[in-house]
Amino acid sequence: MSLLVVGSVAYDSVTTAAGSRADSLGGSALYFSASASYFTNVSLVAVVGEDFSKADRKKLSAREVDISGLETAKGKTFRWEGIYDTENLNFRETIDTQLNVFADFSPSLAKNNMSHPCLFLANIDPTLQHEVLTQMNPKPRIVALDTMDYWINDHKDNLSKTIENIDVLFMDETEIKSFTSKSNIFSAAQAVRDMGPRIVLVKRGEYGAVMFNEGNIFSVPAFPVESVIDPTGAGDSFAGGFMGYLSNMNDFSHETLRRAAVIASVMGSFAVEGFSTDRVGNLNRLEIDDRFRGIAGMTYFKPLENEEDLFSKPN
Amino acid sequence: MSLLVVGSVAYDSVTTAAGSRADSLGGSALYFSASASYFTNVSLVAVVGEDFSKADRKKLSAREVDISGLETAKGKTFRWEGIYDTENLNFRETIDTQLNVFADFSPSLAKNNMSHPCLFLANIDPTLQHEVLTQMNPKPRIVALDTMDYWINDHKDNLSKTIENIDVLFMDETEIKSFTSKSNIFSAAQAVRDMGPRIVLVKRGEYGAVMFNEGNIFSVPAFPVESVIDPTGAGDSFAGGFMGYLSNMNDFSHETLRRAAVIASVMGSFAVEGFSTDRVGNLNRLEIDDRFRGIAGMTYFKPLENEEDLFSKPN
Numbered sequence: 001m002s003l004l005v006v007g008s009v010a011y012d013s014v015t016t017a018a019g020s021r022a023d024s025l026g027g028s029a030l031y032f033s034a035s036a037s038y039f040t041n042v043s044l045v046a047v048v049g050e051d052f053s054k055a056d057r058k059k060l061s062a063r064e065v066d067i068s069g070l071e072t073a074k075g076k077t078f079r080w081e082g083i084y085d086t087e088n089l090n091f092r093e094t095i096d097t098q099l100n101v102f103a104d105f106s107p108s109l110a111k112n113n114m115s116h117p118c119l120f121l122a123n124i125d126p127t128l129q130h131e132v133l134t135q136m137n138p139k140p141r142i143v144a145l146d147t148m149d150y151w152i153n154d155h156k157d158n159l160s161k162t163i164e165n166i167d168v169l170f171m172d173e174t175e176i177k178s179f180t181s182k183s184n185i186f187s188a189a190q191a192v193r194d195m196g197p198r199i200v201l202v203k204r205g206e207y208g209a210v211m212f213n214e215g216n217i218f219s220v221p222a223f224p225v226e227s228v229i230d231p232t233g234a235g236d237s238f239a240g241g242f243m244g245y246l247s248n249m250n251d252f253s254h255e256t257l258r259r260a261a262v263i264a265s266v267m268g269s270f271a272v273e274g275f276s277t278d279r280v281g282n283l284n285r286l287e288i289d290d291r292f293r294g295i296a297g298m299t300y301f302k303p304l305e306n307e308e309d310l311f312s313k314p315n
Numbered sequence: 316m317s318l319l320v321v322g323s324v325a326y327d328s329v330t331t332a333a334g335s336r337a338d339s340l341g342g343s344a345l346y347f348s349a350s351a352s353y354f355t356n357v358s359l360v361a362v363v364g365e366d367f368s369k370a371d372r373k374k375l376s377a378r379e380v381d382i383s384g385l386e387t388a389k390g391k392t393f394r395w396e397g398i399y400d401t402e403n404l405n406f407r408e409t410i411d412t413q414l415n416v417f418a419d420f421s422p423s424l425a426k427n428n429m430s431h432p433c434l435f436l437a438n439i440d441p442t443l444q445h446e447v448l449t450q451m452n453p454k455p456r457i458v459a460l461d462t463m464d465y466w467i468n469d470h471k472d473n474l475s476k477t478i479e480n481i482d483v484l485f486m487d488e489t490e491i492k493s494f495t496s497k498s499n500i501f502s503a504a505q506a507v508r509d510m511g512p513r514i515v516l517v518k519r520g521e522y523g524a525v526m527f528n529e530g531n532i533f534s535v536p537a538f539p540v541e542s543v544i545d546p547t548g549a550g551d552s553f554a555g556g557f558m559g560y561l562s563n564m565n566d567f568s569h570e571t572l573r574r575a576a577v578i579a580s581v582m583g584s585f586a587v588e589g590f591s592t593d594r595v596g597n598l599n600r601l602e603i604d605d606r607f608r609g610i611a612g613m614t615y616f617k618p619l620e621n622e623e624d625l626f627s628k629p630n
Contacts, residue, residue, distance in 0.1 A: 039626050087498070183402070184521075186539050206499075207522040208534075219523075219613045221534040224501050248626050258616035263625075289625050296618040298534045301573040303611040310578075310604050311354050311563050 001141065002041045003247040005029045006107050006132045007122025007236075009046040009070065013081040013096075014275060016089070018229040024276035025056050027078065028122035028146065031233030034281040035240025035267045036120075037063040038288060040247035043113055045069035045132075049077040049101045063281060069113050078102035082232070089231050090205050109135045117141040118247040121166070122236060123148050126159040133165055142246065144168035145197075146239055152179045164196040170239050173204045185210060186217075201242065201261065203235055203268075211261045216254055220261050221298055223269035223291050229279075234271045237280045241267030259292075266291040316456065317356045318562040320344045321422050321447045322437025322551075324361040324385065328396040328411075329590060331404070333544040339591035340371050342393065343437035343461065346548030349596040350555025350582045351435075352378040353603060355562035358428055360384035360447075364392040364416045378596060384428050393417035397547075404546050405520050424450045432456040433562040436481070437551060438463050441474040448480055457561065459483035460512075461554055467494045479511040485554050488519045500525060501532075516557065516576065518550055518583075526576045531569055535576050536613055538584035538606045544594075549586045552595050556582030574607075581606040 007029030013022045033042045043066040050072060060067050079098040085091040107128060119140040121129040129145060136143075143166045151159045152175055159179075163169060169192055173185055182188035189200040189212040200212040208221040242264035249256050266288060273279040304310055322344030328337045348357045358381040365387060375382050394413040400406040422443060434455040436444040444460060451458075458481045466474045467490055474494075478484060484507055488500055497503035504515040504527040515527040523536040557579035564571050581603060588594040619625055 184539075204522065207519065210536075217539065217613050218616070219536040220616075221525075221536075224499075224532065245626060255617050259625075262616055285625075289619065292625055293619055296616070298532050299614045299616075300618070301533070301535075301577055301611070301614075302570050303615070304604065304608055310574075310600075310607055311560060 001117040001247045001250050002043065003036055003118040003120065003243055004043045004045065004113055004116035005032045005036070005120040005122055006045040006129070007032065007120075007124055008078055008102060009044075009048050009052075010078040010080055010102075012232060012276070013079070014084070014230055014232055015082070016084040016228075016230050017086040018227065019275075021230070021275040023079075025059060026080065026232060026276060028124070028233075028236045030060070031236035031271065031277060031280070032120060032122055032240040032243075033060070033065045034063055034277040035237040035271070036244030036247070037065050037240075038283065038285070039241070039244030039263075040118075042066065042244070043069060043116065045071075045107050045109065045113060047071045047073050047101050047105045047107075049073060049075045052077050059277075059281070069110060073101040073104070076100040084231060089228055092231075107132050107135075118243060119143045120239060120243050121145040121162075122239075123151075126151050126155055126162040130158070130162040130165070133162070142167050142243075142252065144170065144239065144243055146170040146235065147175070149175055149178070160195065163192070166197050168199040168201065168243075169197040170201045170203065170235065170242075172235070173202055176200075176202055199257065201239075201264070203238060205231075205234075208265055209238070209261060211257065213254065213257055218258050218261055220265045221295065223266055223295055225269050225273055228272045230275045231272050232275075233277070233280070234268045237271035238264040238268035241265075262292055262295050263288070265295060316432040316562045316565050317358065318351055318433040318435065318558055319358045319360065319428055319431035319455075320347045320351070320435040320437055321360040321444070322347065322435075322439055323393055323417060324359075324363050324367075325393040325395055325417075327547060327591070328394070329399070329545055329547055330397070331399040331543075331545050332401040333542065334590075336545070336590040338394075340374060341395065341547060341591060343439070343548075343551045345375070346551035346586065346592060346595070347435060347437055347555040347558075348375070348380045349378055349592040350552040350586070351559030351562070352380050352555075353598065353600070354556070354559030354578075355433075357381065357559070358384060358431060360386075360422050360424065360428060362386045362388050362416050362420045362422075364388060364390045367392050374592075374596070384425060388416040388419070391415040399546060404543055407546075422447050422450075433558060434458045435554060435558050436460040436477075437554075438466075441466055441470055441477040445473070445477040445480070448477070457482050457558075457567065459485065459554065459558055461485040461550065462490070464490055464493070475510065478507070481512050483514040483516065483558075484512040485516045485518065485550065485557075487550070488517055491515075491517055514572065516554075516579070518553060520546075520549075523580055524553070524576060526572065528569065528572055533573050533576055535580045536610065538581055538610055540584050540588055543587045545590045546587050547590075548592070548595070549583045552586035553579040553583035556580075577607055577610050578603070580610060
């Protein structure tokens with residue numbers, strides 16, 4: 001099944017403990033498609049400005065992402081500048097946001113982009129996410145959505161309305177607690193599932209992720225990386241692995257969903273190992289397989305057989 | 316194999332979001348032995364004051380813990396009073412600590428307590444932990460140690476000296492980072508293993524735990540509980556499950572260690588479901604089996620077979 005992503009393509013200027021990178025290729029749709037492109041055919045819908053370089057356009061084509069829906073508008077490309085805390089990479093400060101051409105982004109899907117069976121609504125205004133959803137024809141087999149604290153805090157009603165119409169929700173732990181006003185992720189995920197989505201993925205950074213699916217809970221650890229270079233795009237790469245794999249498999253069984261969540265964790269771990277898509281955009285299959293096996297090795301223990309006693313009573 | 320624990324028995328006064336409990340039975344050795352007693356024969360060495368009630372002594376005997384090493388000294392039992400943050404149960408404020416008889420505690424093992432093959436040095440002064448270790452004869456087959464931020468911050472040299480002589484170290488995530496001055500648990504665990512202990516268990520509260528053993532990493536989630544009543548003693552109950560199971564199995568293979576870590580997580584989850592040992596001290600075997608199976612169900616995914624492709628390339 002082919003996969004459509006609608007979101008942002010941006011130039012990011014990022015400072016982390018590992019260094020700085022100015023005007024590097026970023027944005028939610030960019031990271032998502034770089035990650036998902038290993039698994040399936042991805043089409044991207046986004047907007048860039050006249051300053052978007054040919055080299056960066058080439059980078060996207062190199063990953064065989066269909067960028068016929070990448071609109072070039074008058075003005076400059078969306079720019080974000082941020083500094084990550086050197087002690088705790090979960091904290092970052094936004095130094096500057098220039099919406100530029102993104103301010104007037106109103107995605108209008110071309111005919112060939114309306115009929116993808118898999119849709120990912122990357123982090124943009126929930127009203128736009130909803131508009132994209134209504135343009136799809138026929139209705140996609142699976143629709144997933146990611147968002148961020150800004151929309152949760154200031155556009156909650158619009159966000160809730162959009163979430164009612166999707167199948168898979170990705171949220172950070174702090175985001176889902178704040179969105180649902182629940183103190184733990186288990187009741188928070190239940191509250192979201194009551195709104196509509198049947199699958200909820202709660203991202204917990206270095207602690208991995210928990211997937212909720214029809215009362216079925218699956219916990220996957222983060223793959224341990226030697227050094228985190230830049231956390232930007234980890235969540236989008238996580239979602240890209242998940243949706244890319246599902247799109248490839250064309251199957252939504254528990255078993256496939258669990259493997260998809262493991263692959264999501266794997267792709268998130270690659271994303272943080274380089275600035276921009278330096279690492280997650282330049283993988284080979286063996287590296288993906290290796291980390292998948294690595295997480296299996298980190299989590300496997302001998303289950304209790306039917307007739308087996310976990311322990312015999314001490315005398 | 317029998318198991319000896321040396322640590323504290325206390326009267327705790329605790330306030331959490333769920334309520335308050337005054338002068339309830341607590342202490343590191345108390346929680347540990349309540350948890351371990353499901354799996355093996357436990358002997359406890361600690362000190363209480365003349366105010367220690369017969370009912371509380373009975374509670375310990377009811378769990379078939381050998382309390383012949385529970386000394387009664389002149390004065391009052393160790394008392395601790397604390398309040399847990401209502402939003403984040405990982406934070407607590409100590410309101411009052413009265414060492415009382417614990418101030419002069421200098422454990423002198425009776426002959427029958429010197430030869431246990433399994434030893435757990437619960438959270439007390441590392442100098443005392445070391446003294447206990449030197450009294451053991453013959454050397455135990457396995458020695459484990461738990462500690463807390465106070466000893467890490469103010470008695471680091473003594474603690475390090477004791478840690479050099481043990482096999483298994485339990486530490487919280489923040490504790491092990493602070494103890495080793497490392498920013499992630501993977502390098503922190505390696506630093507501890509370089510000091511001597513071959514097994515390191517990093518406790519991460521609601522995120523579960525990670526076990527390090529000869530370069531082998533095992534990640535176990537926390538078992539999700541409906542509501543946390545009182546987190547006091549969760550770490551000691553975790554250690555009690557781990558050491559109790561190993562002591563029962565008399566085997567330190569990777570496979571057994573991993574099951575022990577899962578049982579540790581299970582016992583920690585019971586501990587937080589009640590004040591004192593209300594819950595962790597009143598379990599039946601089926602409840603333990605059920606949560607063991609629960610964690611298996613939460614973590615299992617289909618591993619990659621030898622000749623299997625994780626995914627086929629998209630066209």
